[in-house]
Amino acid sequence: MSDNVLEFDDIWYSYPNRPPSLRGISFAIERGKKVAVVGPNGAGKTTLLLMCNGTLVPERGCVRVDGEEIVYDRAALRRVRTAVGLVFQNSDAQVFAPSVYADVAFGPANLRLSEEEIRTRVSDALFAVGLTGYERRPPHHLSGGERKRVAIAGILAMRPEILVADEPTASLDPATAVEIMDLLDELHEEGTTIVLSTHDVELAYRWADEVILLGGGELLHQGTPAAVFTDRDLMREARLTPPVLLDLYLELSRRGLVAGAVPPKGIPEMTQLIEGAPATGRSVGTVFLADTDRLTREGLDELCAGCPERRTGAMGTRAKRFCHDAGYLPDYTYGVVDKCLLSAMRGEDTLILTCGGMLDRVELRARLFAEESGIVVQVVRV
Numbered sequence: 030m031s032d033n034v035l036e037f038d039d040i041w042y043s044y045p046n047r048p049p050s051l052r053g054i055s056f057a058i059e060r061g062k063k064v065a066v067v068g069p070n071g072a073g074k075t076t077l078l079l080m081c082n083g084t085l086v087p088e089r090g091c092v093r094v095d096g097e098e099i100v101y102d103r104a105a106l107r108r109v110r111t112a113v114g115l116v117f118q119n120s121d122a123q124v125f126a127p128s129v130y131a132d133v134a135f136g137p138a139n140l141r142l143s144e145e146e147i148r149t150r151v152s153d154a155l156f157a158v159g160l161t162g163y164e165r166r167p168p169h170h171l172s173g174g175e176r177k178r179v180a181i182a183g184i185l186a187m188r189p190e191i192l193v194a195d196e197p198t199a200s201l202d203p204a205t206a207v208e209i210m211d212l213l214d215e216l217h218e219e220g221t222t223i224v225l226s227t228h229d230v231e232l233a234y235r236w237a238d239e240v241i242l243l244g245g246g247e248l249l250h251q252g253t254p255a256a257v258f259t260d261r262d263l264m265r266e267a268r269l270t271p272p273v274l275l276d277l278y279l280e281l282s283r284r285g286l287v288a289g290a291v292p293p294k295g296i297p298e299m300t301q302l303i304e305g306a307p308a309t310g311r312s313v314g315t316v317f318l319a320d321t322d323r324l325t326r327e328g329l330d331e332l333c334a335g336c337p338e339r340r341t342g343a344m345g346t347r348a349k350r351f352c353h354d355a356g357y358l359p360d361y362t363y364g365v366v367d368k369c370l371l372s373a374m375r376g377e378d379t380l381i382l383t384c385g386g387m388l389d390r391v392e393l394r395a396r397l398f399a400e401e402s403g404i405v406v407q408v409v410r411v
């Protein structure tokens with residue numbers, strides 16, 4: 030299998046009677062990456078994303094999925110759309126069935142799965158997007174943000190190899206937006222390649238491994254978020270402003286107020302840069318890590334009763350469901366690791382409830398933070 034899951038090779042596209050919306054776009058996306066397609070209004074992001082699963086046919090050039098050129102006949106497109114799940118920018122175009130259940134079940138039913146498997150997938154997907162209990166409601170009676178979540182659930186239920194989402198957080202409230210991003214991270218942890226489009230540079234900076242910068246239908250750059258967003262000429266050309274965190278860091282650096290050579294990835298790194306070297310003897314809190322796949326309800330009670338003042342966070346759908354079923358309300362349900370790192374910097378202990386690949390992700394984040402800041406936050410599995 031090719032290491033590149035998605036390749037665009039000299040793609041051109043024009044809508045009828047319009048100048049080209051995509052002009053010779055070429056790039057490759059490696060398996061397992063988190064990629065943000067960034068650009069201002071009209072840059073060509075939606076047009077590009079619609080080509081990832083064959084919804085639009087390029088005028089010139091070719092798109093390859095898993096090394097194979099997309100063929101635009103019905104049977105081949107069905108295979109492509111099983112591998113590449115596309116969440117449209119306008120969820121009204123995607124949500125059409127008479128009930129939320131029927132809508133989310135539509136994709137899995139087309140995969141000819143058993144009734145039981147369909148029920149499990151729908152239930153998991155609805156829980157993941159926070160819509161358990163909405164099964165019988167007609168989608169047209171939901172709010173715009175709720176319909177967006179139904180659309181995402183419909184794609185999640187297909188369990189695609191590549192998830193492509195056009196502006197997935199547009200029109201969502203901030204907490205739901207972060208939860209959707211956590212959800213995408215969780216899928217990524219399970220091996221899904223994620224491609225999303227956004228003009229939210231803050232989101233792209235924090236989240237992406239790689240940024241594809243578009244402007245006027247052309248690919249301006251493909252690289253790490255720090256490389257793309259610190260390049261002033263590129264940002265000007267794309268009519269974008271750099272992320273606030275990066276802007277603040279650059280300004281503080283120019284004034285000699287912070288010394289780090291690496292732009293901060295998140296608030297914990299920025300806080301550390303401002304605070305300076307850790308004072309010797311300063312106590313740093315510990316992050317305790319519990320695997321909810323191995324935890325019983327009584328075990329959870331014990332963990333919490335032993336240390337009632339300790340803040341807790343739940344990460345990932347299964348862990349959140351575990352807490353929900355146990356009637357337990359964690360303090361943090363999104364942005365959990367960074368909040369716990371900040372608590373540790375204040376000398377407070379925290380407990381993260383999570384499972385699967387997310388356990389390693391917490392340890393990795395703490396390790397990267399230690400490398401960059403010099404602050405070692407112990408992560409202890411309990």
Ligand SMILES: Nc1ncnc2c1ncn2[C@@H]1O[C@H](COP(=O)(O)OP(=O)(O)OP(=O)(O)O)[C@@H](O)[C@H]1O
Nearest residue numbers: 044045047050068069070071072073074075076077
């Ligand atoms: N259906 C259409 N018919 C004609 N022109 C279109 C159509 N859809 C998009 N375009 C044009 O193609 C160009 C690229 O549009 P596209 O929607 O891909 O940009 P975008 O980067 O997704 O923008 P936004 O951030 O505003 O969603 C724009 O100039 C737009 O006017």
